[in-house]
Amino acid sequence: MRLATGSCVIHNGQLFDGNGTPCIPQGMLIAEQGRITYAGPAQGAPPKPAGASVIDAQGGTILPGLIEAHFHPTYFNVAALEDLDIKYPVEYVTLLAAANAKLALECGYTSARSGGSLFNIDVWMKKGIEKDLIPGPRLAASGREICGVGGLMDWNPDFRKIGMEGLVLLVNGPDEARAAVRKLVKDGIEWVKTYPTGDAAAPDVNDHHTLCMTFEEMHAVVQTAHNHGMKVTGHCRATEGIKNALRAGYDTIEHGTFMDDEALELLLQRDVAVVPGLYFELASVERGKEIGMGQKVIDGHQETLEGGAESCRRIMAAGGRLGMGGDYGFAWNPHGDYAKELDFFVKYVGLKPLDVLKCATRTGAEILGRAHELGTLEKGKLADVLVVAGDPVADIAVLQDRSKFIAVMQGGIVKAGRLTRPGWTGNS
Numbered sequence: 146m147r148l149a150t151g152s153c154v155i156h157n158g159q160l161f162d163g164n165g166t167p168c169i170p171q172g173m174l175i176a177e178q179g180r181i182t183y184a185g186p187a188q189g190a191p192p193k194p195a196g197a198s199v200i201d202a203q204g205g206t207i208l209p210g211l212i213e214a215h216f217h218p219t220y221f222n223v224a225a226l227e228d229l230d231i232k233y234p235v236e237y238v239t240l241l242a243a244a245n246a247k248l249a250l251e252c253g254y255t256s257a258r259s260g261g262s263l264f265n266i267d268v269w270m271k272k273g274i275e276k277d278l279i280p281g282p283r284l285a286a287s288g289r290e291i292c293g294v295g296g297l298m299d300w301n302p303d304f305r306k307i308g309m310e311g312l313v314l315l316v317n318g319p320d321e322a323r324a325a326v327r328k329l330v331k332d333g334i335e336w337v338k339t340y341p342t343g344d345a346a347a348p349d350v351n352d353h354h355t356l357c358m359t360f361e362e363m364h365a366v367v368q369t370a371h372n373h374g375m376k377v378t379g380h381c382r383a384t385e386g387i388k389n390a391l392r393a394g395y396d397t398i399e400h401g402t403f404m405d406d407e408a409l410e411l412l413l414q415r416d417v418a419v420v421p422g423l424y425f426e427l428a429s430v431e432r433g434k435e436i437g438m439g440q441k442v443i444d445g446h447q448e449t450l451e452g453g454a455e456s457c458r459r460i461m462a463a464g465g466r467l468g469m470g471g472d473y474g475f476a477w478n479p480h481g482d483y484a485k486e487l488d489f490f491v492k493y494v495g496l497k498p499l500d501v502l503k504c505a506t507r508t509g510a511e512i513l514g515r516a517h518e519l520g521t522l523e524k525g526k527l528a529d530v531l532v533v534a535g536d537p538v539a540d541i542a543v544l545q546d547r548s549k550f551i552a553v554m555q556g557g558i559v560k561a562g563r564l565t566r567p568g569w570t571g572n573s
């Protein structure tokens with residue numbers, strides 16, 4: 146991705162550096178050639194570089210670009226799971242995914258980790274974004290997901306003879322699990338996304354307490370993926386599935402819903418980050434009826450919501466790490482609502498805004514494996530910055546209001562926000 150050729154100064158706002166500590170009241174950020182050269186108090190800051198463009202934060206907040214840690218670019222706000230795979234051809238879904246990536250950037254998300262994609266759309270979209278062909282978050286790609294035959298993602302009955310070709314690789318046993326990962330190696334993905342457990346969405350045969358892969362299959366996935374320098378994550382609701390994943394060597398856990406003491410202990414031993422994606426459950430409970438979910442499904446989402454919230458509180462209290470990401474891409478939880486996850490974690494789960502902001506920035510970068518260059522506002526890091534006319538620490542909901550975004554910056558270049566409107570010329 147292109148870096149700014151000039152320099153810029155952002156001033157007149159408080160500065161949240163991503164580490165979870167209170168904001169610096171009168172902060173300043175200086176970026177040169179796309180990298181941060183200073184982030185700290187305005188008083189005592191180095192002189193403004195010659196020719197620097199100046200961004201006025203208007204008494205608002207300067208913070209790191211947000212990181213969406215569970216992003217499904219190809220989920221096009223579907224009303225039914227089946228639509229994810231077969232409603233449209235891959236050509237059209239690619240265009241929809243590009244629109245979702247642009248939207249995510251406009252929502253202040255400068256980086257994202259894919260949580261699974263139709264075919265390899267995310268792999269090639271990442272390339273398009275890196276080459277500046279299309280706007281979007283810096284992306285880590287997952288490609289197709291892996292699930293056991295008959296598991297959560299294997300929903301097409303055999304008589305339809307359509308398989309699950311676009312969305313998942315279905316496996317029986319460790320040999321097939323290894324073969325699936327080897328295919329993903331050739332596809333060029335970075336994160337192998339698996340389905341160790343079911344979900345409230347499938348109450349009859351694959352509910353949230355059901356296992357959808359064996360430990361042996363999961364272990365084979367991890368061994369093969371790690372051998373090739375790839376990381377592994379998985380959709381883990383059921384307690385035993387979480388433990389299987391942690392024992393098998395998973396690098397992160399998606400959801401981590403029903404954690405008992407032993408699961409938490411295993412999690413903390415290796416400091417594995419969890420991406421709860423939990424607002425989705427509240428959205429499902431609140432809007433389930435209107436979109437035609439059965440009562441059994443809604444009840445399952447309610448149980449998941451409560452169990453997940455409690456697990457998140459325990460993980461944070463024990464010093465664990467959460468990433469913010471939200472399974473957006475369903476009719477009742479559409480793209481563009483990404484920051485609702487942050488608001489939910491403050492108002493429903495009860496975490497402190499500073500902690501949630503750290504989860505959405507620094508921890509996100511750690512999950513991406515890019516903490517050395519992203520996630521905090523510190524000297525030497527890429528100037529991926531969000532400038533907001535408001536105070537997300539006082540009211541985190543301001544991050545849902547794009548009209549309040551002064552600038553969304555990647556590598557020192559303003560890509561979205563008020564400053565990209567015609568007439569502003571400092572974007573170089």
Ligand SMILES: [Zn+2]
Nearest residue numbers: 215217260472
């Ligand atoms: Zn997901």
